[in-house]
Amino acid sequence: xxVKTAEHREFIDITxxxxxxxxxxxxxxxxxxxxxxxxxxxxxxxxxxxxxxxMSNMLERLVxxxxxxxxxxxxxxxxxxxxLIGVSLLLPVCDGTLxxxxxxxxxxxxxxxxxxxxVSMTYLPGEHRDG
Amino acid sequence: xxVKTAEHREFIDITxxxxxxxxxxxxxxxxxxxxxxxxxxxxxxxxxxxxxxxMSNMLERLVxxxxxxxxxxxxxxxxxxxxLIGVSLLLPVCDGTLxxxxxxxxxxxxxxxxxxxxVSMTYLPGEHRDG
Amino acid sequence: xxVKTAEHREFIDITxxxxxxxxxxxxxxxxxxxxxxxxxxxxxxxxxxxxxxxMSNMLERLVxxxxxxxxxxxxxxxxxxxxLIGVSLLLPVCDGTLxxxxxxxxxxxxxxxxxxxxVSMTYLPGEHRDG
Numbered sequence: 001x002x003v004k005t006a007e008h009r010e011f012i013d014i015t016x017x018x019x020x021x022x023x024x025x026x027x028x029x030x031x032x033x034x035x036x037x038x039x040x041x042x043x044x045x046x047x048x049x050x051x052x053x054x055m056s057n058m059l060e061r062l063v064x065x066x067x068x069x070x071x072x073x074x075x076x077x078x079x080x081x082x083x084l085i086g087v088s089l090l091l092p093v094c095d096g097t098l099x100x101x102x103x104x105x106x107x108x109x110x111x112x113x114x115x116x117x118x119v120s121m122t123y124l125p126g127e128h129r130d131g
Numbered sequence: 132x133x134v135k136t137a138e139h140r141e142f143i144d145i146t147x148x149x150x151x152x153x154x155x156x157x158x159x160x161x162x163x164x165x166x167x168x169x170x171x172x173x174x175x176x177x178x179x180x181x182x183x184x185x186m187s188n189m190l191e192r193l194v195x196x197x198x199x200x201x202x203x204x205x206x207x208x209x210x211x212x213x214x215l216i217g218v219s220l221l222l223p224v225c226d227g228t229l230x231x232x233x234x235x236x237x238x239x240x241x242x243x244x245x246x247x248x249x250v251s252m253t254y255l256p257g258e259h260r261d262g
Numbered sequence: 263x264x265v266k267t268a269e270h271r272e273f274i275d276i277t278x279x280x281x282x283x284x285x286x287x288x289x290x291x292x293x294x295x296x297x298x299x300x301x302x303x304x305x306x307x308x309x310x311x312x313x314x315x316x317m318s319n320m321l322e323r324l325v326x327x328x329x330x331x332x333x334x335x336x337x338x339x340x341x342x343x344x345x346l347i348g349v350s351l352l353l354p355v356c357d358g359t360l361x362x363x364x365x366x367x368x369x370x371x372x373x374x375x376x377x378x379x380x381v382s383m384t385y386l387p388g389e390h391r392d393g
Contacts, residue, residue: 021391029162029253031291031388033354035363037307042214045168054200054207055214062193062324069316076316083304083317087366088352090219092164092253099251101166104218120361122291122354124388126162126255129152160293160384173345176299185331185338186345193324221350223295223384230382232297235349257293257386260283 001121005113008065011044011052012108014119015098021121024096028126032089034119038078038112040085041119046105078111085109094128132252136244139196142175142183143239145250146229152252155227159257163220165250169209169243171216172250177236209242216240225259263383267375270327273306273314274370276381277360283383286358290388294351296381300340300374302347303381308367340373347371356390 001017022030032041045051059081069076091106092099100106108119132148153161163172176182190212200207222237223230231237239250263279284292294303307313321343331338353368354361362368370381 023391028388029255031352031354033352033361035361035366037305037313037363037365043168043218044210044214048202048204050201050203051168051207051210054198054202055211057200058194058198058207058211063320067316067320069319070312071310071316072312073310076313076320079306079313080317080320083306083347085214086217086348087305090162090164090221090352092162092251099164099166101168101249103168104166118363120354120390122388122390124255124291124386126159126253128251128253129154160386174299174349175341175345179333179335181332181334182299182338182341185329185333186342188331189325189329189338189342216345217348221293221295221352223293223382230295230297232299232380234299235297255386257290257384259382259384260285 001119003108003117003119005110005115008113009056010110010113013046013105014108015106018106019098022093022096026096026123027094029090029124030093031122032119034087036117038075038082039117040082040087040109041089042085042107042109043104044107045103047103075112081111132250134239134248134250136241136246139244140187141241141244144177144236145239146237149237150229153224153227157227157254158225160221160255161224162253163250165218167248169206169213170248171213171218171240172220173216173238173240174235175238176234178234206243212242263381265370265379265381267372267377270375271318272372272375275308275367276370277368280368281360284355284358288358288385289356291352291386292355293384294381296349298379300337300344301379302344302349302371303351304347304369304371305366306369307365309365337374343373
Protein backbone atom coordinates (compact mmCIF):
# COMPACT_ATOMS: atom_id res chain seq x y z
CA UNK A 1 0.00 0.00 0.00
CA UNK A 2 1.20 3.50 -0.86
CA VAL A 3 0.65 6.36 1.60
CA LYS A 4 1.18 9.94 0.44
CA THR A 5 1.94 12.26 3.33
CA ALA A 6 1.49 16.03 3.23
CA GLU A 7 3.08 17.35 6.43
CA HIS A 8 6.44 17.07 8.17
CA ARG A 9 4.86 15.13 11.04
CA GLU A 10 1.45 13.60 10.42
CA PHE A 11 -0.88 10.77 11.52
CA ILE A 12 -2.93 9.28 8.66
CA ASP A 13 -5.85 6.93 9.29
CA ILE A 14 -5.36 3.89 7.00
CA THR A 15 -7.94 1.58 8.64
CA UNK A 16 -10.32 1.56 5.67
CA UNK A 17 -7.55 0.72 3.21
CA UNK A 18 -6.32 -2.16 5.37
CA UNK A 19 -9.87 -3.53 5.74
CA UNK A 20 -10.42 -3.49 1.97
CA UNK A 21 -7.31 -5.56 1.32
CA UNK A 22 -8.07 -8.37 3.79
CA UNK A 23 -8.74 -11.69 2.03
CA UNK A 24 -12.31 -13.00 2.42
CA UNK A 25 -12.64 -15.44 5.26
CA UNK A 26 -9.07 -15.01 6.50
CA UNK A 27 -8.52 -15.53 10.26
CA UNK A 28 -5.38 -14.98 12.29
CA UNK A 29 -3.30 -11.83 12.28
CA UNK A 30 -2.13 -9.26 9.77
CA UNK A 31 1.27 -7.66 10.15
CA UNK A 32 1.55 -4.09 8.87
CA UNK A 33 5.16 -3.22 8.17
CA UNK A 34 6.60 0.04 6.94
CA UNK A 35 10.07 -0.28 5.35
CA UNK A 36 11.20 3.22 6.37
CA UNK A 37 13.39 4.53 9.20
CA UNK A 38 11.60 7.84 9.82
CA UNK A 39 8.00 6.57 10.01
CA UNK A 40 5.90 4.16 12.12
CA UNK A 41 2.50 2.48 12.46
CA UNK A 42 0.25 2.56 15.51
CA UNK A 43 -3.32 2.13 16.79
CA UNK A 44 -5.18 4.85 18.64
CA UNK A 45 -8.43 6.78 18.85
CA UNK A 46 -9.52 8.29 15.57
CA UNK A 47 -12.91 9.79 16.31
CA UNK A 48 -11.83 13.01 18.01
CA UNK A 49 -8.99 14.49 15.93
CA UNK A 50 -7.81 16.35 19.05
CA UNK A 51 -6.37 13.06 20.38
CA UNK A 52 -3.90 12.84 17.52
CA UNK A 53 -3.05 16.54 17.82
CA UNK A 54 -2.38 16.10 21.55
CA MET A 55 -0.23 13.04 20.82
CA SER A 56 1.73 15.01 18.22
CA ASN A 57 2.35 17.82 20.71
CA MET A 58 3.42 15.29 23.35
CA LEU A 59 5.87 13.68 20.88
CA GLU A 60 7.27 17.10 19.94
CA ARG A 61 7.86 17.74 23.66
CA LEU A 62 9.61 14.33 24.09
CA VAL A 63 11.64 14.41 20.87
CA UNK A 64 11.83 17.99 19.51
CA UNK A 65 12.16 18.41 15.72
CA UNK A 66 15.18 20.62 16.41
CA UNK A 67 16.85 18.27 18.89
CA UNK A 68 20.67 18.53 18.94
CA UNK A 69 22.21 15.91 16.63
CA UNK A 70 25.29 14.75 14.77
CA UNK A 71 23.52 13.17 11.76
CA UNK A 72 24.10 15.45 8.75
CA UNK A 73 20.59 14.91 7.33
CA UNK A 74 19.16 16.54 10.47
CA UNK A 75 16.30 14.06 10.90
CA UNK A 76 17.46 12.04 13.89
CA UNK A 77 14.29 13.11 15.73
CA UNK A 78 12.31 11.19 13.10
CA UNK A 79 14.56 8.14 13.40
CA UNK A 80 14.12 8.20 17.17
CA UNK A 81 10.33 8.39 16.97
CA UNK A 82 10.31 5.51 14.48
CA UNK A 83 12.01 3.29 17.06
CA LEU A 84 9.86 4.52 19.98
CA ILE A 85 6.57 3.78 18.17
CA GLY A 86 7.69 0.97 15.88
CA VAL A 87 7.62 0.02 12.19
CA SER A 88 5.84 -3.33 12.71
CA LEU A 89 2.27 -3.73 13.98
CA LEU A 90 0.35 -6.99 14.42
CA LEU A 91 -3.45 -6.93 14.46
CA PRO A 92 -6.10 -9.63 14.96
CA VAL A 93 -8.31 -10.61 12.02
CA CYS A 94 -11.45 -12.73 12.31
CA ASP A 95 -13.21 -14.08 9.23
CA GLY A 96 -11.88 -11.36 6.93
CA THR A 97 -12.50 -8.47 9.35
CA LEU A 98 -10.13 -6.57 11.65
CA UNK A 99 -10.93 -7.27 15.32
CA UNK A 100 -10.22 -3.73 16.51
CA UNK A 101 -11.81 -2.11 19.54
CA UNK A 102 -14.75 0.25 19.11
CA UNK A 103 -12.58 3.40 19.17
CA UNK A 104 -9.43 2.00 17.60
CA UNK A 105 -8.12 3.16 14.23
CA UNK A 106 -4.83 2.33 12.50
CA UNK A 107 -2.51 5.25 11.84
CA UNK A 108 0.46 5.62 9.57
CA UNK A 109 2.88 7.96 11.40
CA UNK A 110 4.97 10.29 9.24
CA UNK A 111 7.87 11.91 11.07
CA UNK A 112 9.89 13.32 8.16
CA UNK A 113 7.45 14.21 5.42
CA UNK A 114 6.04 15.01 3.09
CA UNK A 115 6.96 11.79 1.27
CA UNK A 116 5.52 8.84 -0.60
CA UNK A 117 5.59 5.86 1.78
CA UNK A 118 4.90 2.13 1.71
CA VAL A 119 3.14 -0.24 4.10
CA SER A 120 3.25 -3.99 3.41
CA MET A 121 0.75 -6.53 4.71
CA THR A 122 1.59 -10.12 5.70
CA TYR A 123 -1.17 -12.57 6.60
CA LEU A 124 -0.38 -15.06 9.35
CA PRO A 125 -3.07 -17.71 9.78
CA GLY A 126 -4.08 -18.46 13.34
CA GLU A 127 -6.82 -19.15 15.81
CA HIS A 128 -8.66 -16.98 18.34
CA ARG A 129 -9.88 -18.38 21.61
CA ASP A 130 -11.42 -16.35 24.37
CA GLY A 131 -10.64 -17.25 27.93
CA UNK B 132 -9.72 -12.35 29.08
CA UNK B 133 -11.20 -9.69 31.35
CA VAL B 134 -8.92 -7.51 33.46
CA LYS B 135 -10.40 -5.41 36.25
CA THR B 136 -8.22 -2.43 37.08
CA ALA B 137 -8.35 -0.55 40.38
CA GLU B 138 -6.13 2.52 39.90
CA HIS B 139 -5.90 5.39 37.42
CA ARG B 140 -2.51 4.12 36.21
CA GLU B 141 -1.62 0.53 37.05
CA PHE B 142 0.49 -2.43 35.91
CA ILE B 143 -1.21 -5.82 36.43
CA ASP B 144 0.69 -9.10 36.09
CA ILE B 145 -1.40 -11.38 33.83
CA THR B 146 1.27 -14.02 33.15
CA UNK B 147 -0.48 -16.81 35.07
CA UNK B 148 -3.79 -16.21 33.31
CA UNK B 149 -2.15 -16.27 29.88
CA UNK B 150 -0.31 -19.51 30.73
CA UNK B 151 -3.54 -21.21 31.81
CA UNK B 152 -5.25 -20.46 28.52
CA UNK B 153 -2.52 -21.82 26.23
CA UNK B 154 -3.65 -24.91 24.32
CA UNK B 155 -1.79 -28.11 25.22
CA UNK B 156 1.11 -28.81 22.91
CA UNK B 157 0.79 -25.55 20.98
CA UNK B 158 4.03 -24.12 19.50
CA UNK B 159 4.59 -20.84 17.76
CA UNK B 160 3.54 -17.44 19.09
CA UNK B 161 0.63 -15.97 20.97
CA UNK B 162 -0.50 -12.42 20.22
CA UNK B 163 -1.99 -10.54 23.18
CA UNK B 164 -4.14 -7.68 21.95
CA UNK B 165 -6.03 -5.12 23.99
CA UNK B 166 -8.85 -3.40 22.06
CA UNK B 167 -8.59 -0.12 24.01
CA UNK B 168 -6.97 3.24 23.24
CA UNK B 169 -5.89 4.14 26.78
CA UNK B 170 -4.19 0.87 27.79
CA UNK B 171 -1.27 -1.31 26.64
CA UNK B 172 0.51 -4.64 27.17
CA UNK B 173 4.21 -5.14 27.91
CA UNK B 174 6.82 -7.49 29.34
CA UNK B 175 9.10 -6.53 32.22
CA UNK B 176 10.49 -7.64 35.56
CA UNK B 177 7.82 -8.68 38.04
CA UNK B 178 9.79 -9.95 41.01
CA UNK B 179 10.70 -6.64 42.63
CA UNK B 180 7.56 -4.46 42.61
CA UNK B 181 9.83 -1.40 42.80
CA UNK B 182 10.67 -1.86 39.11
CA UNK B 183 7.08 -1.24 38.08
CA UNK B 184 6.79 1.70 40.50
CA UNK B 185 9.94 3.24 39.03
CA MET B 186 8.61 2.70 35.52
CA SER B 187 5.32 4.35 36.49
CA ASN B 188 7.19 7.35 37.87
CA MET B 189 9.31 7.56 34.73
CA LEU B 190 6.16 7.48 32.53
CA GLU B 191 4.54 10.20 34.65
CA ARG B 192 7.66 12.32 34.08
CA LEU B 193 7.55 11.69 30.30
CA VAL B 194 3.79 12.06 29.85
CA UNK B 195 2.26 13.83 32.86
CA UNK B 196 -1.35 12.98 33.75
CA UNK B 197 -2.07 16.71 33.66
CA UNK B 198 -0.33 17.40 30.34
CA UNK B 199 -1.82 20.31 28.37
CA UNK B 200 -4.39 19.02 25.87
CA UNK B 201 -7.27 19.90 23.55
CA UNK B 202 -9.21 16.60 23.88
CA UNK B 203 -12.33 17.30 25.95
CA UNK B 204 -12.19 13.97 27.80
CA UNK B 205 -8.85 15.02 29.31
CA UNK B 206 -7.17 11.64 28.87
CA UNK B 207 -4.77 12.33 26.01
CA UNK B 208 -1.90 11.35 28.31
CA UNK B 209 -3.39 7.84 28.44
CA UNK B 210 -3.82 7.73 24.64
CA UNK B 211 -0.20 8.80 24.20
CA UNK B 212 1.12 6.12 26.56
CA UNK B 213 -0.96 3.50 24.75
CA UNK B 214 0.85 4.31 21.50
CA LEU B 215 4.30 4.53 23.14
CA ILE B 216 4.01 1.10 24.77
CA GLY B 217 1.63 -0.60 22.33
CA VAL B 218 -1.64 -2.55 22.36
CA SER B 219 -0.25 -5.64 20.59
CA LEU B 220 2.38 -7.99 22.04
CA LEU B 221 3.74 -11.17 20.45
CA LEU B 222 5.31 -13.84 22.66
CA PRO B 223 6.99 -17.19 21.91
CA VAL B 224 5.24 -20.40 22.96
CA CYS B 225 6.90 -23.83 23.00
CA ASP B 226 4.88 -26.99 23.53
CA GLY B 227 2.07 -25.21 25.40
CA THR B 228 4.36 -23.06 27.58
CA LEU B 229 5.41 -19.41 27.29
CA UNK B 230 9.12 -19.11 26.47
CA UNK B 231 9.71 -16.07 28.65
CA UNK B 232 13.01 -15.15 30.25
CA UNK B 233 13.65 -15.98 33.89
CA UNK B 234 12.64 -12.50 35.17
CA UNK B 235 10.02 -11.67 32.57
CA UNK B 236 6.37 -11.24 33.41
CA UNK B 237 3.50 -9.99 31.22
CA UNK B 238 1.79 -6.79 32.36
CA UNK B 239 -1.51 -5.25 31.41
CA UNK B 240 -0.95 -1.47 31.54
CA UNK B 241 -3.90 0.66 32.64
CA UNK B 242 -3.50 4.37 31.92
CA UNK B 243 -7.07 5.63 32.47
CA UNK B 244 -8.66 3.43 35.12
CA UNK B 245 -10.25 2.07 37.02
CA UNK B 246 -12.08 0.14 34.27
CA UNK B 247 -13.03 -3.32 33.11
CA UNK B 248 -10.69 -4.21 30.23
CA UNK B 249 -10.27 -6.96 27.65
CA VAL B 250 -7.23 -8.79 26.27
CA SER B 251 -7.66 -11.20 23.37
CA MET B 252 -5.32 -14.07 22.50
CA THR B 253 -4.53 -15.25 18.97
CA TYR B 254 -2.45 -18.39 18.40
CA LEU B 255 -0.09 -18.33 15.41
CA PRO B 256 1.53 -21.71 14.76
CA GLY B 257 5.24 -21.59 14.03
CA GLU B 258 8.61 -23.12 14.56
CA HIS B 259 11.54 -22.25 16.84
CA ARG B 260 15.11 -22.78 15.76
CA ASP B 261 18.12 -21.69 17.70
CA GLY B 262 21.12 -20.42 15.79
CA UNK C 263 21.52 -16.40 18.99
CA UNK C 264 24.04 -15.06 21.51
CA VAL C 265 24.90 -11.36 21.53
CA LYS C 266 27.92 -10.18 23.51
CA THR C 267 27.62 -6.52 24.48
CA ALA C 268 30.57 -4.31 25.40
CA GLU C 269 29.04 -1.08 26.68
CA HIS C 270 26.52 -0.05 29.32
CA ARG C 271 24.12 1.19 26.64
CA GLU C 272 24.75 -0.03 23.11
CA PHE C 273 23.04 -0.70 19.76
CA ILE C 274 24.41 -3.75 17.90
CA ASP C 275 23.53 -4.47 14.27
CA ILE C 276 22.45 -8.15 14.10
CA THR C 277 20.92 -8.07 10.59
CA UNK C 278 23.54 -10.31 9.00
CA UNK C 279 23.23 -12.95 11.70
CA UNK C 280 19.43 -13.02 11.40
CA UNK C 281 19.65 -13.34 7.61
CA UNK C 282 22.05 -16.28 7.86
CA UNK C 283 19.70 -18.24 10.08
CA UNK C 284 16.58 -17.90 7.91
CA UNK C 285 15.47 -21.25 6.46
CA UNK C 286 15.73 -21.51 2.67
CA UNK C 287 12.50 -20.68 0.92
CA UNK C 288 10.67 -19.64 4.09
CA UNK C 289 7.93 -17.00 3.68
CA UNK C 290 5.91 -15.23 6.34
CA UNK C 291 7.35 -13.48 9.37
CA UNK C 292 10.16 -14.02 11.83
CA UNK C 293 9.72 -12.97 15.45
CA UNK C 294 12.90 -11.86 17.20
CA UNK C 295 12.47 -12.13 20.95
CA UNK C 296 14.94 -11.24 23.67
CA UNK C 297 14.20 -12.90 27.05
CA UNK C 298 15.68 -10.06 29.12
CA UNK C 299 14.13 -7.15 31.03
CA UNK C 300 16.88 -4.57 30.44
CA UNK C 301 17.31 -4.96 26.66
CA UNK C 302 15.22 -4.58 23.48
CA UNK C 303 15.20 -5.13 19.71
CA UNK C 304 14.42 -2.51 17.07
CA UNK C 305 14.81 -1.52 13.42
CA UNK C 306 16.46 1.71 12.32
CA UNK C 307 19.02 3.25 9.99
CA UNK C 308 22.41 1.58 10.19
CA UNK C 309 24.43 3.27 7.45
CA UNK C 310 25.34 6.49 9.24
CA UNK C 311 26.45 5.53 12.78
CA UNK C 312 25.52 9.07 13.90
CA UNK C 313 21.83 8.09 13.79
CA UNK C 314 22.31 5.51 16.54
CA UNK C 315 24.46 7.93 18.56
CA UNK C 316 21.76 10.60 18.29
CA MET C 317 19.11 8.05 19.31
CA SER C 318 21.21 7.03 22.31
CA ASN C 319 21.55 10.66 23.38
CA MET C 320 17.82 11.19 22.96
CA LEU C 321 17.07 8.11 25.11
CA GLU C 322 19.49 9.34 27.77
CA ARG C 323 17.59 12.63 27.83
CA LEU C 324 14.21 10.83 28.13
CA VAL C 325 15.30 8.19 30.64
CA UNK C 326 18.57 9.23 32.33
CA UNK C 327 20.89 6.44 33.54
CA UNK C 328 20.86 8.13 36.95
CA UNK C 329 17.08 8.62 37.14
CA UNK C 330 15.71 8.59 40.71
CA UNK C 331 14.54 5.08 41.64
CA UNK C 332 13.52 2.72 44.43
CA UNK C 333 14.81 -0.52 42.83
CA UNK C 334 17.91 -1.61 44.78
CA UNK C 335 19.74 -2.86 41.68
CA UNK C 336 19.70 0.70 40.32
CA UNK C 337 18.83 -0.26 36.75
CA UNK C 338 15.22 0.85 36.50
CA UNK C 339 16.22 3.15 33.63
CA UNK C 340 17.15 0.01 31.64
CA UNK C 341 13.86 -1.71 32.56
CA UNK C 342 11.94 1.38 31.43
CA UNK C 343 13.73 1.55 28.07
CA UNK C 344 13.08 -2.16 27.52
CA UNK C 345 9.33 -1.53 27.79
CA LEU C 346 9.43 1.66 25.68
CA ILE C 347 11.24 -0.02 22.77
CA GLY C 348 10.07 -3.61 23.24
CA VAL C 349 11.53 -7.12 23.55
CA SER C 350 9.54 -8.60 20.64
CA LEU C 351 9.96 -7.61 16.99
CA LEU C 352 8.14 -9.10 13.99
CA LEU C 353 9.69 -8.79 10.53
CA PRO C 354 8.52 -9.84 7.06
CA VAL C 355 10.39 -12.65 5.27
CA CYS C 356 9.96 -13.49 1.59
CA ASP C 357 11.45 -16.66 0.10
CA GLY C 358 14.16 -16.95 2.76
CA THR C 359 15.12 -13.24 2.73
CA LEU C 360 14.22 -10.41 5.11
CA UNK C 361 11.95 -7.84 3.42
CA UNK C 362 13.53 -4.83 5.08
CA UNK C 363 13.61 -1.34 3.62
CA UNK C 364 16.72 -0.09 1.84
CA UNK C 365 18.08 1.73 4.94
CA UNK C 366 16.70 -0.58 7.63
CA UNK C 367 18.95 -2.64 9.88
CA UNK C 368 18.01 -4.74 12.94
CA UNK C 369 19.54 -3.64 16.24
CA UNK C 370 19.91 -5.43 19.54
CA UNK C 371 19.57 -2.72 22.21
CA UNK C 372 21.63 -3.16 25.37
CA UNK C 373 20.59 -0.90 28.24
CA UNK C 374 22.43 -2.52 31.17
CA UNK C 375 25.64 -4.05 29.82
CA UNK C 376 28.09 -5.32 29.24
CA UNK C 377 26.46 -8.77 29.30
CA UNK C 378 25.99 -11.93 27.30
CA UNK C 379 22.47 -11.83 25.83
CA UNK C 380 20.10 -14.07 23.90
CA VAL C 381 17.74 -13.48 20.98
CA SER C 382 15.40 -16.26 19.87
CA MET C 383 13.83 -16.62 16.44
CA THR C 384 10.36 -18.01 15.73
CA TYR C 385 9.19 -18.59 12.16
CA LEU C 386 5.53 -17.93 11.46
CA PRO C 387 4.47 -19.02 7.97
CA GLY C 388 2.29 -16.56 6.09
CA GLU C 389 1.50 -14.85 2.85
CA HIS C 390 2.37 -11.42 1.44
CA ARG C 391 -0.01 -9.57 -0.83
CA ASP C 392 0.49 -6.06 -2.04
CA GLY C 393 -2.51 -3.80 -2.35
